[in-house]
Amino acid sequence: MNIVSGTKSKAFIIFILAFGVFGIINTEMGIIGILPLIAENFGVSVSTAGLLVSLFALAVAISGSILPLLFSGFNRKGVMLLAIGLFVVSNVVSMFAPNFTIALIARIVPAFLHPVYVSVAFTAAASSVSPEMAPKAIGRVFMGLTAGMIIGTPIASFIAVYANLEIAMLFFAVVNALTFLAILLFVPSLPVKQKQSYGSQVRILKKGVVWAAIFGAIFILSGMYATFSFFAEYLGRVTEMSSNTISLMLILFGLTGMIGNLLAGKLLTNNALKTAFVYPLVFVGSYLVLFLLGSFTVPMILLIAFWGVLFTFGLNISQYMITSSAPEAPDFSNGLFVAFSNLGVTIGTMVSGAFINGMGIQSVMWVGIVFLLLGFLSILLFIPLTRKSNIKDASKLAA
Structure with missing residues (x-):
């Protein structure tokens, strides 16, 4: 349409x-x-x-x-x-x-x-x-x-x-x-020209690839917000930036995030599965560098710019995985993305909050790394299931 x-x-x-x-x-x-x-x-x-x-x-x-x-x-x-x-x-x-x-x-x-x-x-x-x-x-x-x-x-x-x-x-x-x-x-x-029954849409939850995508989105969003929810606290206590500088860093983060949206859309259009595969590994590497160089102001400014790009990549990739795994129910699958991404935000924030109380603010990077690696494992499951699903769809069209 x-x-x-x-x-x-x-x-x-x-x-x-x-x-x-x-x-x-x-x-x-x-x-x-x-x-x-x-x-x-x-x-x-x-x-x-x-x-x-x-x-x-x-x-x-x-x-x-x-x-x-x-x-x-x-x-x-x-x-x-x-x-x-x-x-x-x-x-x-x-x-x-x-x-x-x-x-x-x-x-x-x-x-x-x-x-x-x-x-x-x-x-x-x-x-x-x-x-x-x-x-x-x-x-x-x-x-x-x-x-x-x-x-x-x-x-x-x-x-x-x-x-x-x-x-x-x-x-x-x-x-x-x-x-x-x-x-x-x-x-x-x-208008919705081909109205689908509620049952036909809910039926997508029987597909293994959908659940691989859902768990991938939950873990990726948890990994993203495990650190971003405490962005200001990390920069204030570890990098020792002033509140005014932190506000500028938020703006920088947002501006590079918009660039990330455009790049993500282009890469997902050209090679979606490869982009999804590489993404969590790159983000894990960036968290390691953020942990090691957190106390150095100039490197942190550059890292924050890159962080903003990766952050919005995660949103795009999570949405792509869920909706591409159920193209027959676009409204429902987009709703699932919104619901489970919010669940990921809640989980990542709560877990990091608990670790901060026991291990300090720098522990948020390790929490983020663990969640991103879990997201990577989900993507490893998602990719072959997606290819298998695409083969089935191609066979049906050929028949």
């Missing part, structure tokens, strides 16, 4: 989809930098304010494998408008929330539709181009995810400090409102 004809029109619509992902991820992650202000505003502790982040992620993890499946038969434009519209409303409610409970509810409710929008955006981007070019199109949508994760947090913090908390919340609302209008005006109707 092609969204529209014309290369420029397709590129513009993919940009809109990416901007929508930026708005949603910005709403999720941007609030991290203003938690102290939120705690002060509502008269709660910072740990209590942290529920705005943790419960949001939990809602995403719970709904990721369910709601994309339930919405898979509906017009994709309508589904995206519903999800983005709910985020706009929740952002506005958060601005005027009279107490913390209302603010928490306003955060949790739209979080359930987070994986719905993201999975539909990935599916719509992939379906707008040929199957061979799908990884590149998805990589461009991933740029919105990277921008939301990395750039959204310092922007929201800057607005809250130099204006006020309400204006920072307004920033979230404006980004999502612009996306809503762009989808409404410029994205054509996207």
